Amino acid sequence: MKIRAAVVVALVVATATACARFTAPDSPPPLTTANPPTPPGMVVAPPGGPVSAEADTDDCNRLASLRPMPLPPPGQMPPRTAMAQIAANGRLIVGIDTGSNPFSFRDPLSGDLRGFDVDLAREISKAIFNDPNRIEFRVTRPADRIHVLESNQVDIVVKTMSITCERRKQIDFSSPYYVAAQRILAVNNSKINAAEDLAGKRVCVANGATSAQRVRRIVPTATLVETATWADCLVLLQQSGVDAVSTDDAILAGLATQDPWLHLVGPSLGEEYYGIGIRKGRDDLVRFINAVLVTLAANGRWRSIVDEWLSVLGTHPTLPRPVYRD
Numbered sequence: 001m002k003i004r005a006a007v008v009v010a011l012v013v014a015t016a017t018a019c020a021r022f023t024a025p026d027s028p029p030p031l032t033t034a035n036p037p038t039p040p041g042m043v044v045a046p047p048g049g050p051v052s053a054e055a056d057t058d059d060c061n062r063l064a065s066l067r068p069m070p071l072p073p074p075g076q077m078p079p080r081t082a083m084a085q086i087a088a089n090g091r092l093i094v095g096i097d098t099g100s101n102p103f104s105f106r107d108p109l110s111g112d113l114r115g116f117d118v119d120l121a122r123e124i125s126k127a128i129f130n131d132p133n134r135i136e137f138r139v140t141r142p143a144d145r146i147h148v149l150e151s152n153q154v155d156i157v158v159k160t161m162s163i164t165c166e167r168r169k170q171i172d173f174s175s176p177y178y179v180a181a182q183r184i185l186a187v188n189n190s191k192i193n194a195a196e197d198l199a200g201k202r203v204c205v206a207n208g209a210t211s212a213q214r215v216r217r218i219v220p221t222a223t224l225v226e227t228a229t230w231a232d233c234l235v236l237l238q239q240s241g242v243d244a245v246s247t248d249d250a251i252l253a254g255l256a257t258q259d260p261w262l263h264l265v266g267p268s269l270g271e272e273y274y275g276i277g278i279r280k281g282r283d284d285l286v287r288f289i290n291a292v293l294v295t296l297a298a299n300g301r302w303r304s305i306v307d308e309w310l311s312v313l314g315t316h317p318t319l320p321r322p323v324y325r326d
Contacts, residue, residue: 038241039232043207045224060165063273064325065175066283068291074130082285083128086155092125095140095148095157095277099231101254102309103160113137116250116309117158120177120276123301124156127292141228143208146170149279156289157277160251162210172282173275174289175322177302180248181268182211185237187261192244194266198222201243204233211247214270230255237262248272253312273320290322 077083086092096117097104104115122132140148145161148154149171160180163173186192192201198219205212207226215222225242227233233245234255245252249264256262278286296302297319306317 039227039229039235041207041228042232042236043226044202045212045226047221047223060168061323061325062163062165062168062173063176063320064323065173065275065290066286067324067326068294069284069287071127071288071291071295074127077128078284081288082155082282083288087128090134092121092128092135092156093154094121094135094137095145095154095159096121096137097142097159097229098139099229100160100251101257102312103250103254104158105254116178116305117160119305119309120296121156121158123296124158124276124289124292127288127295141208142206143228145208145277149277152279155279156285159277160248160274161277162272163275164210167277170280172278172280172286174278174286175293175324176273176275176320177293178250178274178317179320180250180272180274182214182247182270182272183249183252183264183268184266185245185252185255185262186243186265187237188263189261190243192265195219195269198244198246202241204236204242204245205247206230206233209247210272215246218269234258250310250313257312290324293319294322 072078072083075087077087096113098106098113100115100117102115103117104113106112107114118137121135121137125135126132128134138148138154140154140157140159142159145157145159146167149157161167163176167173184192184195184198191197195218198215199221202223202225203215203219204225204227205215206229212224212226215224225236227236230245230247230251233242236242237245238259245255246269249268252264256264276289278289293302302319310317
């Protein structure tokens with residue numbers, strides 16, 4: 001009996017220890033590495049840099065796109081069009097990210113790319129080939145999105161790309177397919193609860209993202225730490241290399257799901273309208289993609305993609321109303 005009682009006591013102690021082990025404390029454990037490595041390509045921009053409000057202006061009527069064309073049957077693209085050229089190449093080449101969960105990320109089990117932007121790109125492939133898998137994804141850094149279009153390395157970029165007047169000088173955009181709100185990601189027990197709390201702090205942004213300029217304008221005393229990817233920002237925040245990350249709420253929510261000690265704070269710092277990037281001179285492809293977006297909204301497919309990938313936000317987003325300039 002004494003042996004049995006001892007076993008029971010041991011089991012109770014072990015169970016209690018296991019429960020304690022898996023109960024997340026209020027703050028993350030301290031770092032064990034004295035000098036954690038910094039991500040490659042990281043740039044620190046101290047306070048006092050140039051400020052641009054371009055992301056919030058609409059001097060160019062930036063959200064207006066070309067009117068949709070009647071959609072041709074899949075597999076029957078009109079001759080001498082960008083879609084016919086893509087069909088002749090046998091695949092749609094798409095610039096995309098692998099570290100922007102839930103928009104585009106690599107599934108750790110299958111290795112496949114998944115997410116909102118991935119599904120949207122597959123719908124465009126389906127409209128051209130009647131096959132969602134006739135597609136080649138090329139991993140593209142935020143800072144390289146315009147370059148890969150202008151250099152003809154990809155057909156389109158579907159990569160949480162905000163429509164701005166400055167970018168419209170270089171490339172064309174589809175109608176907006178999603179509107180996000182820029183917010184802040186911070187550690188649970190930090191004293192960062194709103195934009196004003198970023199004063200004098202280190203804030204991580206991805207190089208080439210419009211969110212950097214908005215932070216600079218709202219909090220001029222913040223130090224911007226620019227990295228190649230949002231995944232690098234997550235690592236820096238976990239290593240206490242930065243105090244916060246600021247970008248669109250959907251991207252931040254995806255980062256927060258990977259760490260129980262992180263959460264989104266504060267109201268929106270501004271809206272970002274995502275569009276599909278297209279090389280200039282391909283008006284027919286712009287009209288074709290806009291027609292695909294209209295169809296996805298009408299048949300409920302856009303809603304099903306949103307429900308699958310963006311439920312983490314706890315909101316019920318709607319497709320932005322398109323504006324056409326001709």
